[in-house]
Amino acid sequence: MRAMVDSEAPSTTRSRERTRRKLLDAAAQVFAEVGLDAASVEAVCDRAGFTRGAFYSNFESKDELFLELSGIVANERVEAVRSRVGELESVGGFDTQPANAFAIIEQVLDVSADDRLSVLLMSEIRIRALRNPDLAAAYLQQEAEMQRGVAQIVTDIGRAKGIEFRVSSDEAARIMLLVWEGAAVRAAMSGVEADELRRRTSTELALVAQLTIHDPQRP
Amino acid sequence: MRAMVDSEAPSTTRSRERTRRKLLDAAAQVFAEVGLDAASVEAVCDRAGFTRGAFYSNFESKDELFLELSGIVANERVEAVRSRVGELESVGGFDTQPANAFAIIEQVLDVSADDRLSVLLMSEIRIRALRNPDLAAAYLQQEAEMQRGVAQIVTDIGRAKGIEFRVSSDEAARIMLLVWEGAAVRAAMSGVEADELRRRTSTELALVAQLTIHDPQRP
């Protein structure tokens, strides 16, 4: 009976799921640290506290695991942005100052690149996408989704604050995402700690946000 | 006597230099295509039309070659920007329309990411820099140099055209570089051809350039 309740594989034990998750987590770390190609299956297993037997019992190959991991990361990012957008829309009020109204967007984007490991992992996924059409399509689609979310926030802020923009919300969102990512990569490259990394990307984003705003009083 | 003229190694034959260059060129291609780790020394040699004997006769290891290659690429980029800046400054006149005054900057930046292979190679260098402090320092320094060049152009254009900017030329240059690179990566990911890639990045850059300009008449 329980088998009918579960959607996919009824036989998979709960402990097996834990093993999969541990392997995925370990893989995320190792892939970020040394890159997919330099990461041996054994290194991933060592990190997870298993041997390769566990690995091949759970995954076809390293590539298959990477594909699944990419999907998970992408979903998490999109979902995090979406939920933030949902929160903000339901609350309706933006009680931040006009000057740093875009702090909300920082919060939204924080979900994507908040620490060095995330930056590295996303960079790894991105460079694989550059070389693999399938991954590229998935990557671009996920990014478009995030862009929609950010554009929505931009629109909402504009409406709530009576802000006029010099470009469309889509364009603003796209530029913000690009700058955000670039700044995060540079910060990570400088070897700064997580909070400093966050501070730098925020500063850069604030600058861009300011640029997109059309302020008739003080241009 | 000729030995005294040459700077470094007097004994290196001209043909040896050609071999080195061929290996470096081949390596650039292969590294871009599959990444440094996945690129075997033999694959590089095959592409160059040599065997590994030639490789190890000319380079310590794959890493050493990559380091040298990175240096060359970085120098070329910086030098290209610098020479463009030099040209523009010496000429003095900017006969482009105010609307697309920043087409000049596109020209300047074109040297850095004009085709898919360059985008891939720079992405590879960037992700290595993310994982290696020495490379990171070199990368950031090279980028700072480019930023200075672009900022100089921005300043010159502003002066020549009587344009006011909403941010400092340095900030404008930094954002432009970030957006330029991000756009180039996305375009390359879409699998578009070289000229379409160029068109997309130009469009994105024009948008940012427009944002940085403060036009009192039509804000």
Place this chain on the structure above:
DNA sequence: TGTATCCGATACATAGTTGTATCGTAAAAC
């Protein structure tokens, strides 16, 4: 023409990685 030198090719020893096949054990089913 003979000789020396240089440079790239070839051969080989070694290490590391992958995937599979088998085994042992712990938990589930009866």
Place this chain on the structure above:
DNA sequence: GTTTTACGATACAACTATGTATCGGATACA
């Protein structure tokens, strides 16, 4: 409590890449 099943560990075979040591030939030079 016994049997069965599932899951991860272990052992193994094949492959690939690396780096070194040696070889052969072309080129420069006398």
